[in-house]
Amino acid sequence: xxxxxxxxxxxxxxxxxxxxxxxxxxxxxxxxxxxxxxxxxxxxxxxxxxxxxxxxxxxxxxxxxxxxxxxxxxxxxxxxxxxxxxxxxxxxxxxxxxxxxxxxxxxxxxxxxxxxxxxxxxxxxxxxxxxxxxxx
Amino acid sequence: xxxxxxxxxxxxxxxxxxxxxxxxxxxxxxxxxxxxxxxxxxxxxxxxxxxxxxxxxxxxxxxxxxxxxxxxxxxxxxxxxxxxxxxxxxxxxxxxxxxxxxxxxxxxxxxxxxxxxxxxxxxxxxxxxxxxxxxx
Amino acid sequence: xxxxxxxxxxxxxxxxxxxxxxxxxxxxxxxxxxxxxxxxxxxxxxxxxxxxxxxxxxxxxxxxxxxxxxxxxxxxxxxxxxxxxxxxxxxxxxxxxxxxxxxxxxxxxxxxxxxxxxxxxxxxxxxxxxxxxxxx
Amino acid sequence: xxxxxxxxxxxxxxxxxxxxxxxxxxxxxxxxxxxxxxxxxxxxxxxxxxxxxxxxxxxxxxxxxxxxxxxxxxxxxxxxxxxxxxxxxxxxxxxxxxxxxxxxxxxxxxxxxxxxxxxxxxxxxxxxxxxxxxxx
Numbered sequence: 001x002x003x004x005x006x007x008x009x010x011x012x013x014x015x016x017x018x019x020x021x022x023x024x025x026x027x028x029x030x031x032x033x034x035x036x037x038x039x040x041x042x043x044x045x046x047x048x049x050x051x052x053x054x055x056x057x058x059x060x061x062x063x064x065x066x067x068x069x070x071x072x073x074x075x076x077x078x079x080x081x082x083x084x085x086x087x088x089x090x091x092x093x094x095x096x097x098x099x100x101x102x103x104x105x106x107x108x109x110x111x112x113x114x115x116x117x118x119x120x121x122x123x124x125x126x127x128x129x130x131x132x133x134x135x136x
Numbered sequence: 137x138x139x140x141x142x143x144x145x146x147x148x149x150x151x152x153x154x155x156x157x158x159x160x161x162x163x164x165x166x167x168x169x170x171x172x173x174x175x176x177x178x179x180x181x182x183x184x185x186x187x188x189x190x191x192x193x194x195x196x197x198x199x200x201x202x203x204x205x206x207x208x209x210x211x212x213x214x215x216x217x218x219x220x221x222x223x224x225x226x227x228x229x230x231x232x233x234x235x236x237x238x239x240x241x242x243x244x245x246x247x248x249x250x251x252x253x254x255x256x257x258x259x260x261x262x263x264x265x266x267x268x269x270x271x272x
Numbered sequence: 273x274x275x276x277x278x279x280x281x282x283x284x285x286x287x288x289x290x291x292x293x294x295x296x297x298x299x300x301x302x303x304x305x306x307x308x309x310x311x312x313x314x315x316x317x318x319x320x321x322x323x324x325x326x327x328x329x330x331x332x333x334x335x336x337x338x339x340x341x342x343x344x345x346x347x348x349x350x351x352x353x354x355x356x357x358x359x360x361x362x363x364x365x366x367x368x369x370x371x372x373x374x375x376x377x378x379x380x381x382x383x384x385x386x387x388x389x390x391x392x393x394x395x396x397x398x399x400x401x402x403x404x405x406x407x408x
Numbered sequence: 409x410x411x412x413x414x415x416x417x418x419x420x421x422x423x424x425x426x427x428x429x430x431x432x433x434x435x436x437x438x439x440x441x442x443x444x445x446x447x448x449x450x451x452x453x454x455x456x457x458x459x460x461x462x463x464x465x466x467x468x469x470x471x472x473x474x475x476x477x478x479x480x481x482x483x484x485x486x487x488x489x490x491x492x493x494x495x496x497x498x499x500x501x502x503x504x505x506x507x508x509x510x511x512x513x514x515x516x517x518x519x520x521x522x523x524x525x526x527x528x529x530x531x532x533x534x535x536x537x538x539x540x541x542x543x544x
Contacts, residue, residue, distance in 0.1 A: 019180040020183075085221040128512065132495060134381070291452040327427075
């Protein structure tokens with residue numbers, strides 16, 4: 001069952017807190033490589049120095065993985081994040097971020113995923129995230 | 137060198153992105169047990185079902201640890217999050233969260249910390265976070 | 273249902289690989305604070321410089337948490353490690369390690385735990401581990 | 409500066425504890441995709457049920473990453489593991505494991521890496537590890 005970009009974009013308003021929606025995430029693509037979401041640069045997300053705050057990176061990663069699970073299952077399934085581990089490789093500034101989430105493995109009760117955040121212009125990874133979700 | 141609650145509350149506006157400030161964090165205490173910050177319940181932070189979203193928990197934890205480092209060093213020192221690992225033990229709803237951050241060890245270049253998020257009413261842990269910061 | 277130190281010590285030979293048994297773990301105590309296991313210092317576990325290798329710390333932590341789950345449930349329940357995250361705070365040398373594992377929360381299908389490794393002489397934490405187990 | 413498989417194999421005896429050497433790791437390849445090490449199946453590493461124990465997976469991952477750092481720098485540089493996070497996707501039995509470690513980013517003081525453990529026969533990922541090392 002194939003999930004459209006429109007369905008995933010709609011899921012961002014249906015299933016997430018308003019404060020998460022303030023990130024302004026835009027679904028870019030959804031294919032066999034996973035789901036790609038754009039996190040637009042914004043003064044609201046910059047900490048001192050014009051650097052994208054890590055809190056926004058983690059929130060975008062967690063959110064993108066839920067979309068990747070929707071894509072994987074062909075529909076929204078209730079789930080909850082069990083673990084989310086983030087490594088911050090380098091700062092990001094002066095560009096949007098692309099957030100690529102993919103499901104590594106999904107069993108009956110647990111799903112594992114990985115997310116890469118990179119600069120939309122230079123393509124360099126800035127944050128790597130690994131997650132575990134419980135399927136309810 | 138002792139850091140006051142007022143200094144830490146001021147740091148929340150000086151060093152963090154506006155989107156992080158939208159969490160409305162309030163410094164409750166700062167002593168030898170670490171820094172305690174209140175995350176007020178808000179419709180903005182609820183996902184469907186009236187449950188505090190995990191993104192807000194991680195953001196609050198990361199933020200509280202920066203305050204704990206300010207307390208530890210007696211002043212703000214430039215730092216960057218290297219790793220942040222979150223375990224989500226159970227959902228939180230219907231109450232504020234208390235976020236307690238403490239520095240486990242701070243060396244010349246790295247600092248380690250742990251954060252506990254618990255219900256402000258029932259006192260039950262809902263999220264545990266371990267972090268590593270690079271001191272710049 | 274109370275589990276004795278002898279039961280836990282026996283579990284170390286019943287449920288673990290011979291290579292893990294080579295660590296020579298000794299159950300010290302099992303009470304409401306969790307399970308404490310001693311990891312004796314040994315040339316076999318030292319890397320260059322006489323420092324306890326991190327691989328042994330992680331293995332001891334994972335093993336001690338299984339014992340803590342036995343204590344928690346009053347019997348051995350089949351389980352599998354889902355996630356294990358280790359932070360290495362400082363090196364350990366010239367002394368045994370004490371490994372204290374405790375269950376943070378155990379639900380129907382998932383259990384969360386934390387482990388602290390510290391010097392048996394100086395009592396200083398050298399490694400902190402957080403884990404998630406799936407109960408089968 | 410290019411590092412040979414022989415140099416990496418020798419590093420396994422020069423820099424690691426005897427207990428880690430008991431894993432019997434064999435360097436398979438070292439190229440732009442990272443360092444690949446074989447973990448031979450062995451009764452010593454099986455827990456009940458003939459399943460490769462997670463402790464061996466973590467130890468092999470940590471060890472392989474040190475080799476990947478040697479490859480990256482062209483020589484052994486003193487380093488210490490700061491963080492090692494493991495996700496256990498599925499059990500492995502009846503085959504060797506291949507452990508592929510690659511450096512994501514190496515700065516002046518910190519290096520980030522990721523390791524994939526997979527079945528040598530079926531090629532399926534069984535464990536994913538992300539690590540941070542401090543360069544001394």
